[in-house]
Amino acid sequence: TIPSGPHDRARRGPTLLSGSRDSGSGHHLGCEFLGRQGTSAAVQPPCSQRSTLRTRRRRPGALRATKRAAQGVYPERLAVVTALGVVGNAMYQFLFITGIDGTLAGNAALILAMSPVFVTLLSALLGQEKVRATGWAGVAVSTIGIGLVVWGGSAVRFGSVTLRGDLTILAASVAWSMYTVGASPLVRRHGALPVTAATMWIGAVVLFLVAIPSMAAQDWTGPTLLAWTGLVASGLLAVGLSYVLWYYGVEHLGNSRTAVFSNTVPIVALLFAWLALGETPVLMQVTGAVLILGGVTLTRMGGTGTPGIRARPAPIPIE
Numbered sequence: 001t002i003p004s005g006p007h008d009r010a011r012r013g014p015t016l017l018s019g020s021r022d023s024g025s026g027h028h029l030g031c032e033f034l035g036r037q038g039t040s041a042a043v044q045p046p047c048s049q050r051s052t053l054r055t056r057r058r059r060p061g062a063l064r065a066t067k068r069a070a071q072g073v074y075p076e077r078l079a080v081v082t083a084l085g086v087v088g089n090a091m092y093q094f095l096f097i098t099g100i101d102g103t104l105a106g107n108a109a110l111i112l113a114m115s116p117v118f119v120t121l122l123s124a125l126l127g128q129e130k131v132r133a134t135g136w137a138g139v140a141v142s143t144i145g146i147g148l149v150v151w152g153g154s155a156v157r158f159g160s161v162t163l164r165g166d167l168t169i170l171a172a173s174v175a176w177s178m179y180t181v182g183a184s185p186l187v188r189r190h191g192a193l194p195v196t197a198a199t200m201w202i203g204a205v206v207l208f209l210v211a212i213p214s215m216a217a218q219d220w221t222g223p224t225l226l227a228w229t230g231l232v233a234s235g236l237l238a239v240g241l242s243y244v245l246w247y248y249g250v251e252h253l254g255n256s257r258t259a260v261f262s263n264t265v266p267i268v269a270l271l272f273a274w275l276a277l278g279e280t281p282v283l284m285q286v287t288g289a290v291l292i293l294g295g296v297t298l299t300r301m302g303g304t305g306t307p308g309i310r311a312r313p314a315p316i317p318i319e
Contacts, residue, residue: 077186081198084186088179089203093239094210095172102165106156109266111169113146118177119259128184128255134298135256142263142295148288149266152281177259183247184255192247200243253300260299263292 100108116139123129150156158166179199187195223231249258267289273279281289 080182080186081195082202084179084183084195085199085202086206087175088183089200090206090210092172092175092179093203093207095168095175099165099168099172103162103169104157106150106153107158107162107166108169109269110146110150110156111166112173113143113263113266114170115173115177115262116256116259117143118174119180120256122177122181123184123255126181128181131256134301138295138297138299138301139256139260140295141298142260142292145288145291145293145295146263146266148291149270149285150288152284152288180246180250180259181255184250187247187251192244192251196244196247200240257300260296264296267292 120129120131120135120139124131183195183199246258249261270281270285270289274281
């Protein structure tokens with residue numbers, strides 16, 4: 001079964017850090033493909049989630065149970081689920097890929113660090129969460145930490161040349177925040193896996209239709225083995241697995257507590273660059289990493305509350 005009911009929130013942190021690890025390494029792998037191909041060719045339909053495949057091997061009825069749950073849950077909310085799939089998958093992925101193609105990686109990281117701020121604002125405005133002072137402080141401290149990490153690498157330069165890409169990344173950040181907050185009630189009621197699966201399939205169809213012209217014009221003999229490996233790894237980890245882990249966090253921790261974990265991605269990217277590429281972080285980046293972790297801790301220490309949210313009354317059976 002997919003468990004429901006009260007959970008010890010302290011156990012959810014390592015799960016989200018795992019998702020951050022996948023996203024951090026996925027940024028490097030995805031850029032390897034993007035550097036050789038067009039942006040639309042890199043906007044791919046989401047790959048099958050690794051966690052789903054593992055469940056399928058262990059218990060053959062897992063996918064059927066997920067399908068039954070989705071069929072019983074989503075007909076009356078078809079418009080909402082469709083909108084979430086378009087905004088959180090098709091729109092976000094398209095904006096993100098086209099955005100990083102028009103700006104610097106440091107600019108993109110700094111702008112995407114605003115996502116927890118947008119998530120917290122939307123959650124408070126919609127009455128999904130009561131954000132306390134420690135919650136706002138945690139989000140602010142972690143965002144400052146992002147700035148130090150990025151600026152320490154001298155990878156930031158705002159100007160007219162990057163303006164279009166910067167605005168596109170900002171739109172992607174808003175789209176992701178809307179996706180997180182909009183799906184939160186569904187996730188808490190029905191679970192992370194069914195909601196993620198339904199919205200990802202909808203987004204995959206839209207992305208495929210949008211990418212048809214670019215795929216038809218693409219020279220498929222051009223990508224190297226490393227580029228294909230990066231594309232597949234990004235699909236499995238940075239897209240497939242991380243989406244499930246993200247909504248697992250939303251289900252058990254809440255919107256703001258989950259969103260602030262996204263600011264740990266630059267830390268993972270720093271470690272990955274250090275171990276794989278030999279890039280030693282400077283003191284400013286280390287200081288920023290400490291601030292990020294401190295901000296995450298502040299937000300988790302009672303920074304938010306979720307009024308009126310009850311656990312799902314029963315687990316979804318996995319046969």
